[in-house]
Amino acid sequence: MGMKSIKDVFKIGKGPSSSHTMGPFKSVRHYVNHHTDARKIMVTLYGSLAATGKGHLTDWACEDAFRDGTVAIAWKPKENLPMHPNGMKVGVIGADGEVSDEWTYYSIGGGDIVCIENPIEAEGGEEVYDLTTMKEIMDWCNANGKSYWEYVEEREGRNSGVWEHLENVWKVMRAAVERGIDQEGSLPGPLNLRRKASSYFIRAEGYSDVLRTRGLIFAYALAVSEENASGGTIVTGPTCGSCGVLPSVLFHMQKFYNFSDQRIIRALATAGIFGTVVKYNASVSGAEVGCQGEVGVACAMAAAAAAQLMGGSPSQIEYAAEMGLEHHLGLTCDPVCGLVQIPCIERNAYAAARALDAAIYSMYTDGRHRVSFDKVVKVMKETGKDLPSVYKETSEGGLAKHL
Numbered sequence: 001m002g003m004k005s006i007k008d009v010f011k012i013g014k015g016p017s018s019s020h021t022m023g024p025f026k027s028v029r030h031y032v033n034h035h036t037d038a039r040k041i042m043v044t045l046y047g048s049l050a051a052t053g054k055g056h057l058t059d060w061a062c063e064d065a066f067r068d069g070t071v072a073i074a075w076k077p078k079e080n081l082p083m084h085p086n087g088m089k090v091g092v093i094g095a096d097g098e099v100s101d102e103w104t105y106y107s108i109g110g111g112d113i114v115c116i117e118n119p120i121e122a123e124g125g126e127e128v129y130d131l132t133t134m135k136e137i138m139d140w141c142n143a144n145g146k147s148y149w150e151y152v153e154e155r156e157g158r159n160s161g162v163w164e165h166l167e168n169v170w171k172v173m174r175a176a177v178e179r180g181i182d183q184e185g186s187l188p189g190p191l192n193l194r195r196k197a198s199s200y201f202i203r204a205e206g207y208s209d210v211l212r213t214r215g216l217i218f219a220y221a222l223a224v225s226e227e228n229a230s231g232g233t234i235v236t237g238p239t240c241g242s243c244g245v246l247p248s249v250l251f252h253m254q255k256f257y258n259f260s261d262q263r264i265i266r267a268l269a270t271a272g273i274f275g276t277v278v279k280y281n282a283s284v285s286g287a288e289v290g291c292q293g294e295v296g297v298a299c300a301m302a303a304a305a306a307a308q309l310m311g312g313s314p315s316q317i318e319y320a321a322e323m324g325l326e327h328h329l330g331l332t333c334d335p336v337c338g339l340v341q342i343p344c345i346e347r348n349a350y351a352a353a354r355a356l357d358a359a360i361y362s363m364y365t366d367g368r369h370r371v372s373f374d375k376v377v378k379v380m381k382e383t384g385k386d387l388p389s390v391y392k393e394t395s396e397g398g399l400a401k402h403l
Helices: 018-033 047-052 058-065 134-144 148-156 162-182 197-205 209-229 245-257 261-281 295-309 314-326 344-363 373-386
Strands: 012-014 040-046 070-076 087-093 099-109 112-115 233-235
Touching: 012 018, 012 162, 018 040, 018 047, 018 058, 018 087, 018 099, 018 112, 040 047, 047 070, 047 087, 058 070, 134 148, 134 261, 134 314, 134 373, 148 162, 148 261, 148 295, 162 197, 162 209, 162 233, 162 245, 162 261, 197 209, 209 233, 209 245, 209 344, 245 261, 245 295, 245 344, 261 295, 261 314, 261 373, 295 314, 295 344, 314 344, 314 373
Parallel strands: 040 070
Antiparallel strands: 012 233, 040 087, 087 099, 099 112
């Protein structure tokens, strides 16, 4: 089996969660499209979907997907379906009140869903990448004297729609930064958390050199993450919960170095291939591997994109991505009140700065290093399996337990 298009990593949609908002929305929409006579449906949420669903607007997403009918929701946070922590069932409620023709869905991360009774074609389409590890891809790049974005073009084709998709992705990312910078007030939910992006942006403009760069990176990441927390339109990169990392780094680098949109879009392609390798060999689901699979992978993707823009070789780019993920290993997913706010928003800002640091660090080297990106991906998967469920998007452990 090969990997699907990088378009599958970059999904445009509304926050705050790719697994808990986008996934359930798509699941209900898929079900009612195949049950056109349904007027009332029962949605039963299990495991992590039920545990943090209210904070992630899962109920709102299900209702929004079936505006022509009535949605009843049952919450079962202590029960897990066998395939994945983010499980749900959808069935028709008959005139007698009985539920029939139940279909089982899993929201497996990054907005992807699986339906047991009626398989869904992945958004990435058919398999286009025969190489499925970064070592194989890097070897191809070195053997052919090409970079990662050229490998994407070689495998996806110039007329596959991938470049048009990435162009649209960049427009949405940039718009999210610009909208978020302008917003003030508090985020929705019981935490009454105030937006910080605009104040960080203003303060950063008052500094010079390193402090100004850091402040702007923070501001841009906060802007997108706050838009996501408010249910705004963003791009998964690779998830909604980590959507602020990649656009903040790219937005800053375009502003600072005056890179063309074409250069930025090529960097997006490079970020996409690294994210695709992780999705294929491990997971980007917080409910499956913790936040290391969300913010950690986003940091790796952003580090790779930044290193490419800095003129890095394939090995230097791979090194930057490896550091971005390695130094997030073991990161838990413990959203306070089930909201994608604390600690998620600050983590995006911090990871964006780390991504830029990883890219700069790699540029001081010749690209040779002991720990490969592929090994870190393997360790991340193993670590995720070993993490207790209370640290995997259930809001039962970590900061969520003590705040």
